[in-house]
């Protein structure tokens with residue numbers, strides 16, 4: 119059975135259509151990134167999963183149950199963008215408070231370790247930095263050992279080191295066969311930390327696949343090099359190349375397969391190419407192309 123299903127789900131806020139006939143299914147045990155520009159409908163989708171909002175049309179289900187039931191059963195843990203923490207309680211007390219709400223929680227030490235909070239266990243919540251408070255929100259989301267973890271822009275307030283620690287904790291948690299769905303603006307996070315990327319734009323799925331598939335599908339990569347005055351005929355027939363631009367002695371090959379294009383360039387031509395650079399060989403170019411199209 120799927121962990122998460124959206125079946126023709128729409129959500130209107132008055133005249134605003136935030137989620138537009140969304141259908142998708144997420145298998146258990148996957149780590150999935152929900153990637154989209156501002157206002158794409160990511161938070162609305164997460165709130166629908168948590169039963170905090172009801173769909174205008176369609177159904178959302180969690181392991182075959184409705185969201186409210188799944189929340190009551192402790193199936194879902196969530197880290198939302200601005201969950202308030204009781205400032206007078208210590209990190210340890212907050213985690214204990216949440217652990218007690220669940221029938222079969224993780225151990226206190228395990229939670230602190232996953233969120234890299236062992237050294238901050240006695241610090242009052244009101245004295246934490248923004249990034250540390252985010253790690254506490256993560257600790258509270260995993261404390262009940264939910265099978266599904268929902269993270270809405272989890273690293274928003276974190277510095278580079280906090281991010282690294284946070285993702286390590288997330289991977290440890292997911293490694294137990296749990297399902298993780300995280301919303302992000304950070305393309306590199308979607309690229310590095312998920313098995314599957316669902317790009318949403320204007321409330322609809324604009325692309326869905328592994329980061330590599332999405333990059334290839336959007337043809338968003340380019341190989342650029344200095345070619346000088348040499349002839350450029352034939353560059354457009356190299357493997358993977360969809361378009362060629364030449365100007366001021368520099369050639370740009372737009373390609374869906376950088377490796378094949380480079381191999382063709384070096385082995386299949388006698389051109390003397392210099393200063394080869396790969397640009398847009400990332401999810402960002404793909405993301406921009408996809409969200410512009412849809």
Ligand SMILES: Nc1ncnc2c1ncn2[C@@H]1O[C@H](COP(=O)(O)OP(=O)(O)OP(=O)(O)O)[C@@H](O)[C@H]1O
Pocket residue numbers: 131134135136154155156157158159160161162163303
């Ligand atoms: N309570 C609300 N009332 C009216 N419109 C809303 C409400 N919440 C969200 N919206 C609108 O619904 C759309 C989707 O918003 P949502 O917050 O789900 O997007 P998002 O992808 O999470 O964006 P962001 O990345 O900026 O957090 C936006 O157009 C937003 O303005």
